[in-house]
Amino acid sequence: MGTHPESSADKLRVLLAPTLLIAVLGLPVPIEGQSADAGQTAVALKQLSVEELMNIEVTSVSMEPEKLLDAASAIQVVTNDEIVRSGSTSIPEALRLADNLEVAQQNSHDWAISARGFNANLANKLLVLIDGRAVYSPLYGGVEWNVQDYPMVDIQQIEVISGPGGTLWGANAVNGVINITTKAAKDTQGLYVETGVGNELENFSTIRFGGTVAPGICYRVYGEYTDRGGEVLADGSSVSDSTRMGRMGFRIDSDSDPATKLTLQGDLYSGLENLGTLGNTGLNGGNVLGRLTHTISSGVEISAQTYFDRTHISQPFAASPPAPPYFTGFPAAPLTDNLDTYDMDVQLHADLSERNKLVCGLEYRFTQEYDRDLSVVRFVPESLDQNLYSGFVQDDVKLSKDVSLTLGTKIEHNDYTGIEAEPSIRLRWNPAAGQMLWGAVSRAVRTPSRYDRDLEVVSGLVNAPSPYKFPTDFLDGSSSFESEDVICYELGYRTEPVAGLTGSVAIFYNVYSNLRSTTATTPTTYYPYPYPVYFQNNLYGETHGLEVSTTYQVLDWWRMHVGYDLLAETIRIEEGQTDATAATNETADPRNQAFLRSSMDLRPNLHFDLDLRWIGSLSIGNGPTGGPATGEVPSYTELNARLAWEINSKIELSVVGENLLHDHHPEYGFPGAGREEISRSIYGKVAWRY
């Protein structure tokens, strides 16, 4: 949809006026029993019968129901309530609610997301799991954010840990881990339908039905469809990058035998991303996962999980016409990537004693990736099978009443670099009730992706006049590319000084070595070219930073949240080595980010949420000319707002505005005529549950 600045501003005014009026006139009234922990209030619990009280699940299904205040890591949890109240319509949007992430939207469907820096193109230092299924791509080590989605209403929570998570989760959890958990089937019973329309999010619908097969065996099925309009260029002209995506899935949980829980779930999706005259990028995939958790005895639990995941991308590439006699040209052809992942994993949790808790596990993953030879971009070999074996052990010992020590390591073997170890040591101290100090030292690695190892970008140049030679490739992966690694030193403090006020601060100092560099070929008299440029591990550096997050339940009906991140990165070239991009290509990060959110219940059934974010400017490499040139993405301030009215217990109406302060603004990308900007988006939604 083309956006004419005047008209969209007018449209906005019309839409916003009643919203603001309601916000001003609606005299907030305290809501009985509403608190940060809705559903668990005294008033709510007292209304339950004895039988109902006996049916409330009071400890987490996980063996270690860790309270946030006890977690010795920079963890932030985004709850379902926060996701729904933010008006987020996709997982990347919901991730903006985690202060310890950098989230930048590139266009209608692509996002750059990272923690603690290195949010370059093809960012590769963040591990993402959805219900225990790893979704990062071994093709380049990043996440295809455009295909990761789920009905927001059925997401239980998003847990974001900034800092290394290699000890538990393995390679690629270098700067952070995101764990997305969907709700158990028994918590999504009944029919739920939502549908909406908007200017950017042109239309979307979700339908979900949950039922019970037999006592203790519940299921849900869902389907959703989303149609997003294209974004715009700096001059406001529209870009053909609209996206249509359909998705369906199911989940079955059985806990009829309390000692043995079983989950079976799966999803299928199919989508098209418009590429203008070139046609569409096709995105298809699906997964199926089974998990069994068995309590052997009090304090000893074993769980086994297995999944299969398929990701298929087919992206058309334009032909390059030949220019005889030196350039062969390339035919139009789709870039095809097909990835099949088979994974199995066994974990044992055992409370060895009141003070000593052990968790250990074994995992095997087999990936089969096929990347079709496109003449210009090749992965050699075209088809690659890889095996990943790993094991981990972690022990948590209570040294005294207030001090606990967690020690552990993961050891894994991958086909590219062999054995990798990712140990960590964590100490936490509770000096007083409601306070916790923690410190950690950990190592994590990013193992090579196919991009680092197997890439060939072919030149198509031939028939060089003798005695000269032309480069055959412009850019190559390298078989000597090794793992990147980090040693991270962290300190953190969490506190709950008064009722309703929680705060956390984390500081970190990371030392990276073997970071990816691009080494140029040395030109000679008869070969005056720096090509091919190829990947090596010749960069190293340090980052340090600060993450602050505070939530305050100001009044029963009003919650405030403030967050701030500081990040400083210093990346250098190893002495005696070179980097074609002058160490600018691995980072693209704002130095400062700040967040301010307000969540109000103006009436028990009228919710008003505001989300203001300020993102500092960032310097980005990888421009159209390559080399060390960097450009800037300017700093920006943006505001999201949502007003929702529950007409009754079945129907809710909401209107959501995203990026309200500007007609459009850039969040990412090298400056230039082709950089897309993100438009103001407004949508209305009806949700119906029965």
Place this chain on the structure above:
Amino acid sequence: MHAFTNRSSKLSRCKRLLLIVLVSACAGLKAAESVSTTPEYRVKAVFLFNFTQFVEWPARAFSEPDSPIIIGILGEDPFGDFIDQVVQGERVNSRPVRVRRISGTEGIAACNILFVSKSESGNIRKTLAEVRGRPILTVSDASEFTRDGGIIRFFDDDHRVRLVINNEAAISDGLKISSKLLRPSRITTASED
């Protein structure tokens, strides 16, 4: 005798003052506790309150028709002020409900419901011996509580709070537990649990 009473009341005034100072000093931390009362103990706190409605005490348990029903918490308090929120403003058969934190055996006799915290699990037999014969509903989540003669024990059943009730012990202490509470619970006797 007179002098003694006087001294004792001074002492208790002194104690009370100290208590106020301590309470205000800990106000912040106490408030924090209410937020961090675990879901488990939130549910258990509501159970304790519900017991006031499902248990019939003999007349001798109360001095006046409107004297309060007292829930005593013996040992470390896992409920924080959540339980105070639960009972606040509640009346059961025109009796208000009060929560008292107690330590040692002093004050036990005044309770109608006595929750014995995990921190007291070493002294359960001693505590129960103190209570025996009095119309006090004893409750705990200590694992051998009902076997040792306690009346209600909370236990974890698949992450849910369930009850074991030693109805014989209740009857012998003069308490009548409603079938509404007995039906969904596990019934035991001291010998078999």
